[in-house]
Amino acid sequence: MLKCFTDNRFNTHGQRLTVHFDSPNLYGAVPEVSPAKGDPSSAHRPINTTTIMAVEFDGGVVIGADSRTTTGAYIANRVTDKLTKVHERIFCCRSGSAADTQAIAEAVSYQLGFHSIELDEPPLVQTAANLFKQMCYRYREELMAGIIVAGWDKRKGGQVYTVPMGGMLVRQPVSVGGSGSSYIYGFIDSNYKTGMTKEECLRFTADALALAMERDGSSGGVVRLAAITEAGLERSVILGNQLPSFSA
Amino acid sequence: EIPQHSLPVIPDSTTSLALSGSYVSNKMINKLIQVHDKIFCCIAGSLADAQAVTKMAKFQLSFHSIQMEAPPLVKAAASVLKELCYNNREELQAGFITAGWDRKRGPQVYTVSMGGMLISQPFTIGGSGSTFIYGYADAKFKPDMSREECLQFTTNALTLAIGRDNVSGGVVHMVVITEDGVEHVVVPGDKLPKFHDE
Numbered sequence: 068m069l070k071c072f073t074d075n076r077f078n079t080h081g082q083r084l085t086v087h088f089d090s091p092n093l094y095g096a097v098p099e100v101s102p103a104k105g106d107p108s109s110a111h112r113p114i115n116t117t118t119i120m121a122v123e124f125d126g127g128v129v130i131g132a133d134s135r136t137t138t139g140a141y142i143a144n145r146v147t148d149k150l151t152k153v154h155e156r157i158f159c160c161r162s163g164s165a166a167d168t169q170a171i172a173e174a175v176s177y178q179l180g181f182h183s184i185e186l187d188e189p190p191l192v193q194t195a196a197n198l199f200k201q202m203c204y205r206y207r208e209e210l211m212a213g214i215i216v217a218g219w220d221k222r223k224g225g226q227v228y229t230v231p232m233g234g235m236l237v238r239q240p241v242s243v244g245g246s247g248s249s250y251i252y253g254f255i256d257s258n259y260k261t262g263m264t265k266e267e268c269l270r271f272t273a274d275a276l277a278l279a280m281e282r283d284g285s286s287g288g289v290v291r292l293a294a295i296t297e298a299g300l301e302r303s304v305i306l307g308n309q310l311p312s313f314s315a
Numbered sequence: 316e317i318p319q320h321s322l323p324v325i326p327d328s329t330t331s332l333a334l335s336g337s338y339v340s341n342k343m344i345n346k347l348i349q350v351h352d353k354i355f356c357c358i359a360g361s362l363a364d365a366q367a368v369t370k371m372a373k374f375q376l377s378f379h380s381i382q383m384e385a386p387p388l389v390k391a392a393a394s395v396l397k398e399l400c401y402n403n404r405e406e407l408q409a410g411f412i413t414a415g416w417d418r419k420r421g422p423q424v425y426t427v428s429m430g431g432m433l434i435s436q437p438f439t440i441g442g443s444g445s446t447f448i449y450g451y452a453d454a455k456f457k458p459d460m461s462r463e464e465c466l467q468f469t470t471n472a473l474t475l476a477i478g479r480d481n482v483s484g485g486v487v488h489m490v491v492i493t494e495d496g497v498e499h500v501v502v503p504g505d506k507l508p509k510f511h512d513e
Binding site: 274 | 475479511
């Protein structure tokens, strides 16, 4: 159970103040990952066992996700938005426990906002990724969160960083995550090529997500896409009946 | 991992790793067992169980074909395996893909899962590495491919699976079964196609 949370504020004397919160209410309680057997409260917390994906291209990134949140066998939300903004040009794709990932994203979003005020310039994607990693690694026993961080910054352009469960951090040109990702590794490996344009990336992501949603019971609904570049953000949705279809 | 397609020709294919615990005991094993002249079985799961079951099936099929005075149907072969798998489901841990050619229905592919389910499909994949290529197989399969297209599709799919599954690897075995006969194709690891990350 998450016992404390560090809040970096300044006190009235301008000194940095580290406050430890014992209350779970500020950032939302982090649920126990493995409740005792027979425990009635172990019925089903909302999870985004899901399919998420991010691809780098020259000038930005394309991110995508399905839209299903399940509590056990019930689809609690069939139009979920798993692409969460943590800063103007930095997004994260969330998979795993819905509560955990929402809490982490909120916390990182706060830390990034503060950091960017200190720096007086937009934060780096690598910074955001490291903040996610620090939290996911430190609380790895309590959390169930697989996150892909993607965005654009002035220094390195479009970048994708994956922070899977356990808290590793690695940059990849293409990254997939969530339960549906296993089914599309072969497709990704065979279809990805370097030097794709934004439109090709969007197409590639939509195809891959559609294939995963077809096979994974925990993924489905609509495909949410976003393209992040220097110019800004373009979000789009592909509805169920408009998904690319494959002959099988 | 075992993909398979059914068309005028049927390439059967598999990779050849055998494990005891985490030790690779054999890198060249052939997981395609011939149960009759034009009927083959791809095995997955416990190799001991699979070998025992296919030996039994081979015997039953040869007896059946003598009684019927004709080669057995592919469906019959698959049924025999299914009976064995289903009736001994508690003890066994083996899954099969049965494929072959017969005069009644031409080329066919049947999956016999670990619990003993039997279904007929235009093509199928199985084994631990198969999860990684569901997306690829769904995207790339089209009905009525030619023999070369089939072989290429199978090789590509297996290569991608080997690339992601740590317990698949070694040599790729394929068998092409047609009305005219059976041809065994072997592709060693270094001759497999390369994808972007290599």
